[in-house]
Amino acid sequence: xxxxxxxxxxxxxxxxxxxxxxxxxxxxxxxxxxxxxxxxxxxxxxxxxxxxxxxxxxxxxxxxxxxxxxxxxxxxxxxxxxxxxxxxxxxxxxxxxxxxxxxxxxxxxxxxxxxxxxxxxxxxxxxxxxxxxxxxxxxxxxxxxxxxxxxxxxxxxxxxxxxxxxxxxxxxxxxxxxxxxxxxxxxxxxxxxxxxxxxxxxxxxxxxxxxxxxxxxxxxxxxxxxxxxxxxxxxxxxxxxxxxxxxxxxxxxxxxxxxxxxxxxxxxxxxxxxxxxxxxxxxxxxxxxx
Amino acid sequence: xxxxxxxxxxxxxxxxxxxxxxxxxxxxxxxxxxxxxxxxxxxxxxxxxxxxxxxxxxxxxxxxxxxxxxxxxxxxxxxxxxxxxxxxxxxxxxxxxxxxxxxxxxxxxxxxxxxxxxxxxxxxxxxxxxxxxxxxxxxxxxxxxxxxxxxxxxxxxxxxxxxxxxxxxxxxxxxxxxxxxxxxxxxxxxxxxxxxxxxxxxxxxxxxxxxxxxxxxxxxxxxxxxxxxxxxxxxxxxxxxxxxxxxxxxxxxxxxxxxxxxxxxxxxxxxxxxxxxxxxxxxxxxxxxxxxxxxxxxxxxxxxxxxxxxxxxxxxxxxxxxxxxxxxxxxxxxxxxxxxxxxxxxxxxxxxxxxx
Numbered sequence: 001x002x003x004x005x006x007x008x009x010x011x012x013x014x015x016x017x018x019x020x021x022x023x024x025x026x027x028x029x030x031x032x033x034x035x036x037x038x039x040x041x042x043x044x045x046x047x048x049x050x051x052x053x054x055x056x057x058x059x060x061x062x063x064x065x066x067x068x069x070x071x072x073x074x075x076x077x078x079x080x081x082x083x084x085x086x087x088x089x090x091x092x093x094x095x096x097x098x099x100x101x102x103x104x105x106x107x108x109x110x111x112x113x114x115x116x117x118x119x120x121x122x123x124x125x126x127x128x129x130x131x132x133x134x135x136x137x138x139x140x141x142x143x144x145x146x147x148x149x150x151x152x153x154x155x156x157x158x159x160x161x162x163x164x165x166x167x168x169x170x171x172x173x174x175x176x177x178x179x180x181x182x183x184x185x186x187x188x189x190x191x192x193x194x195x196x197x198x199x200x201x202x203x204x205x206x207x208x209x210x211x212x213x214x215x216x217x218x219x220x221x222x223x224x225x226x227x228x229x230x231x232x233x234x235x236x237x238x239x240x241x242x243x244x245x246x247x248x249x250x251x252x253x254x255x256x257x258x259x260x261x262x263x264x265x266x267x268x269x270x271x272x273x274x275x276x277x278x279x280x281x282x283x284x285x286x287x288x289x290x
Numbered sequence: 291x292x293x294x295x296x297x298x299x300x301x302x303x304x305x306x307x308x309x310x311x312x313x314x315x316x317x318x319x320x321x322x323x324x325x326x327x328x329x330x331x332x333x334x335x336x337x338x339x340x341x342x343x344x345x346x347x348x349x350x351x352x353x354x355x356x357x358x359x360x361x362x363x364x365x366x367x368x369x370x371x372x373x374x375x376x377x378x379x380x381x382x383x384x385x386x387x388x389x390x391x392x393x394x395x396x397x398x399x400x401x402x403x404x405x406x407x408x409x410x411x412x413x414x415x416x417x418x419x420x421x422x423x424x425x426x427x428x429x430x431x432x433x434x435x436x437x438x439x440x441x442x443x444x445x446x447x448x449x450x451x452x453x454x455x456x457x458x459x460x461x462x463x464x465x466x467x468x469x470x471x472x473x474x475x476x477x478x479x480x481x482x483x484x485x486x487x488x489x490x491x492x493x494x495x496x497x498x499x500x501x502x503x504x505x506x507x508x509x510x511x512x513x514x515x516x517x518x519x520x521x522x523x524x525x526x527x528x529x530x531x532x533x534x535x536x537x538x539x540x541x542x543x544x545x546x547x548x549x550x551x552x553x554x555x556x557x558x559x560x561x562x563x564x565x566x567x568x569x570x571x572x573x574x575x576x577x578x579x580x581x582x583x584x585x586x587x588x589x590x591x592x593x594x595x596x597x598x599x600x601x602x603x604x605x606x607x608x609x610x611x612x613x614x615x616x617x618x619x620x621x622x623x624x625x626x627x628x629x630x631x632x633x634x635x636x637x638x639x640x641x642x643x644x645x646x
Contacts, residue, residue: 016416019367019368064378064552065554067551068561256548260546262568263573268603287520289574289582289588
C-alpha cells in the first residue's frame with residue numbers, strides 16, 4: 001500500500017463529530033458543459049491558514065440542505081489559502097453545487113484518505129495518464145510536482161477525453177504544453193476532434209503505445225474511467241512497466257470518509273482509509289467490486 | 291472499553307426484590323435506567339423505565355439489539371439555519387449528555403457485539419457520539435436462560451453466559467433472587483450503589499451451568515471456503531429468494547453501516563445519520579449509475595463475506611454473535627445458519643472451488 005507514510009498509522013485517535021467547516025466560493029470556472037471547478041476559502045481565516053493536505057486526498061463537500069458528496073482536492077498542496085474541487089453535475093448534491101454562485105457558503109470536512117507517494121517519486125521519471133474528469137486528482141499532484149520540478153527527472157503527461165469539449169483545465173493544459181521541461185500529449189477519442197484540434201486522435205492506451213515511454217526508473221500515475229485504467233495498464237505492461245510502479249486512485253460511494261459507514265468497503269479494505277490511492281499491483285488482490 | 295476487567299470472579303447474592311431496589315436507587319441518584327419492557331404483546335424492547343414494575347425478565351431476547359443505545363437508528367449530527375438577512379449558521383449537535391445510564395437486562399450476545407462496534411467506531415477516528423454514550427453507560431447483563439432453535443452463539447465464540455463487555459452478569463434465580471457476577475470496574479460501582487440489596491456470596495458458591503446451545507458450524511472452515519469462493523454459483527442460489535429488505539441488517543447487533551443525509555426546508559434543517567444496509571441496491575450505487583454490487587447475489591455475498599472473512603481479517607474477530615435475529619425476522623425464511631452449514635458442507639466436499 002502506498003499509505004506507509006499516511007497519518008492513518010498514528011496511534012492517537014482523531015475525535016470526529018462529522019462537523020463541516022464553512023467555505024466561501026471565491027471563483028467558479030466552467031470546465032465543460034457539465035463540469036465546474038470551484039475555488040474555496042475557509043470562512044474561518046485561522047483554519048484556512050493552518051489547513052494542510054497531500055495530493056490525492058479527498059474531502060466531503062456539502063450544500064447544507066442537499067447533503068454531502070465526496071471529491072478529491074484538485075488544487076496543489078503547495079498553493080496555500082484555498083482549495084479547488086472539480087465537480088461534474090450528476091446527482092442531487094452536484095446539481096445543487098452547480099447552482100451556487102461566487103460568495104455562497106458550502107460545507108467541507110477533510111482532508112481524508114491516503115495520498116500519492118510523492119516522496120518515493122523523487123529522483124524518478126514521472127508519467128501521468130488521465131482520462132476525462134480523472135485529471136482532477138492528477139491535477140493536484142502534477143501542480144505539486146511542477147512546483148518542486150527539480151526533485152524529479154522527466155515529466156510526461158498523457159491526457160485524453162471523449163471530445164475536445166470534454167477536456168478539463170484547458171488553460172493549464174496550455175500552460176503545461178508551453179513548459180520546456182514537460183512532455184505533454186493530449187488526445188481525444190476518434191470523432192471527438194474539431195477542425196482546429198492539434199492534438200492526437202485516438203484512445204489513451206493506443207496513444208500511449210506510440211509515445212513509447214521508458215519503464216526504467218519511472219513511476220506511473222493513472223486516473224480515469226475504470227475501462228481506461230484497465231487498458232492503459234495493459235499497454236504499460238506491454239511496454240515493460242511493472243504494476244508495482246503504477247498508482248491509481250479509486251472512487252467508491254462514501255458517506256463518512258473515515259472507515260465507519262461501510263459503503264466503500266472492498267474486501268478487507270476501505271477505499272476511504274486504505275485508499276483512495278492504490279498501487280495497481282495491490283488492486284489485483286481485491287475482489288472485483290470497484 | 292472504558293471499564294477495566296475485574297481480576298477474579300467476584301460474586302454477589304441478591305434476595306427477591308433486588309431489581310426494584312436497584313431501579314429505585316439508580317433513579318434516586320439521577321441515573322437513566324434502560325431495561326426490557328413489553329411494548330406490544332409478545333414484543334420486548336429495551337426502553338427507559340421509571341420503575342421496575344414494567345421490567346420483564348422472562349423473554350428470549352429484545353427485538354431491537356442493544357446497539358441502538360449507543361448508535362441510534364437516526365440521530366442529528368449538525369443543524370443549520372440560513373435566514374435571509376444573516377450568515378449561514380451551522381452548529382454541531384451536542385454530544386450525549388454526561389447523565390449516567392445503566393442498561394439492565396440486555397443479553398450476553400448483544401453486549402458482546404459491542405466489541406465489534408467499538409473497533410469500528412474507535413479506529414483512527416474516534417466517533418465522539420458513540421464513545422460518549424459508551425463511556426457513560428454501565429451494562430448489567432442478564433445471562434441467557436432460554437435460547438431458541440435460531441440461537442447459535444456457541445458457533446461464533448460466544449456462550450449464554452458470555453461476560454464479554456458486560457460490567458455485571460446477572461443469573462436470575464427462582465422467586466426473584468439472583469446471583470451477580472462482577473466483570474468490570476463499572477460493575478463494582480453498580481454493586482456498591484445497591485448497598486444492602488446485595489451481599490457477597492460465600493466462598494465456594496457456584497454459578498448455574500449455561501443452557502445448551504448446540505454448535506452448528508466451524509467458522510474457521512467457513513473462512514477458508516470464503517477465501518477461495520468469491521466467484522461461486524452458491525451466491526446466486528443464496529440470493530434468489532432474498533428481497534433485499536434489509537431486516538437482517540437492521541436487527542443485527544453488529545451491523546453498523548450508516549447513511550448521512552440532510553433533512554431540510556432549504557433554509558433550516560439537520561444533517562442526520564441513519565442506519566443503512568448493504569443489501570439495498572442504492573448502498574453502493576455511484577452517481578454516475580455505475581454500481582459495483584449490481585445484483586442481489588453480490589450483495590448477499592458481501593453480507594456473509596463481511597461478517598465471516600473481511601471483518602475478521604481487519605479487526606480480528608467475527609462480525610456475528612449468533613443472536614439469530616436475522617433468521618427469525620426474515621420474511622422469506624432465509625436462514626444464516628443454513629447458509630453457513632451449506633458452506634461448511636461445500637468446504638468438506640472441497641470440490642467446488644471455482645475461484646479465479
